[in-house]
Amino acid sequence: MKNIILAAGYATRMYPLTENTPKPLLKVGNETILDRLLKDVDRLPEVMEHIIVTNHRFAHIFEQWRDASNYRKPICIIDDGSTENGNRIGAVCDLLLAMKNIDTSDGEPVMVLAADNILDFSLAGFVAYYQEKQTSLIMCHREEDISALQRTGVVCLDKNNLVLLMEEKPQEPKSHWAVPPFYIYAHHDFPLIEHCIEDGYGYDAPGNLARYLCGRTRVHAWQMSGKRYDIGNLKTYEKFKNRQI
Numbered sequence: 001m002k003n004i005i006l007a008a009g010y011a012t013r014m015y016p017l018t019e020n021t022p023k024p025l026l027k028v029g030n031e032t033i034l035d036r037l038l039k040d041v042d043r044l045p046e047v048m049e050h051i052i053v054t055n056h057r058f059a060h061i062f063e064q065w066r067d068a069s070n071y072r073k074p075i076c077i078i079d080d081g082s083t084e085n086g087n088r089i090g091a092v093c094d095l096l097l098a099m100k101n102i103d104t105s106d107g108e109p110v111m112v113l114a115a116d117n118i119l120d121f122s123l124a125g126f127v128a129y130y131q132e133k134q135t136s137l138i139m140c141h142r143e144e145d146i147s148a149l150q151r152t153g154v155v156c157l158d159k160n161n162l163v164l165l166m167e168e169k170p171q172e173p174k175s176h177w178a179v180p181p182f183y184i185y186a187h188h189d190f191p192l193i194e195h196c197i198e199d200g201y202g203y204d205a206p207g208n209l210a211r212y213l214c215g216r217t218r219v220h221a222w223q224m225s226g227k228r229y230d231i232g233n234l235k236t237y238e239k240f241k242n243r244q245i
Contacts (some may be wrong), residue, residue: 001110003110003111004053004111004113005037005050005052006115007052007053007115008082009091009116010055010057010088013234014234017237020117021037022054023061025065026231028237037113037117037119046127047111047237049073049074050076051075051078051101052077053078053095053098054077054078054079055080055081056080059079082199085096090203091206092205095112096194097196099190101144103236110184111126114180114181117229118229118231119213119229120226120228121224122232126182127184130186132190135217135218135219136219136220138163138179138221139180139183139221139222140179140222141176141228142177142225150171152180152207153179154166154167154170155179157221161221162219165214183206196208
């Protein structure tokens, strides 16, 4: 399994803090947001390589970070060529770019993670659930706040956690299962991923790709075993930056 980290955004809601520093490399406690994520994933025996997709402005900063890191698995930095928020290519296109730059002939899945989230649990359970189901996989958690559901992906599940329906930012959510930006895509679904853009399924939000797959192939949902902290703006960063989550 290859681990693809989507880190090509410009985090404009956190300016001026992120004008010259990528948000995933901001520190929370004594570790960067990205290191908090990778230190767990790097220990998983199923993961063989980390691929970080970033933009042209920050590519050299991620390369410097990589060269100073000491992870077990190799880290590949991919520059998507964008230079500012106005010409970014979007998360779905960044994923497609990553998949074109890696060897996918081994039949293994890819795990796709957003770089600006902190988890207080291991992704080992997520990977184990993929091994059990052998289908593409999304993550979900119970969300009671309707306004929060209106800002994220929402799924309806059957009793076996098979996704029956996924909506992106619905005004009238049909369930309380919210979908954070963490996915495992099975190799047999790669051809579908390659055609999602031409079928009109959004360049930006990674949830659009998951929604596209849910209508065309079997996708299961793994219920999060802990909490997720989305560092989305200056207010949330200030709230968590000095905490040892």
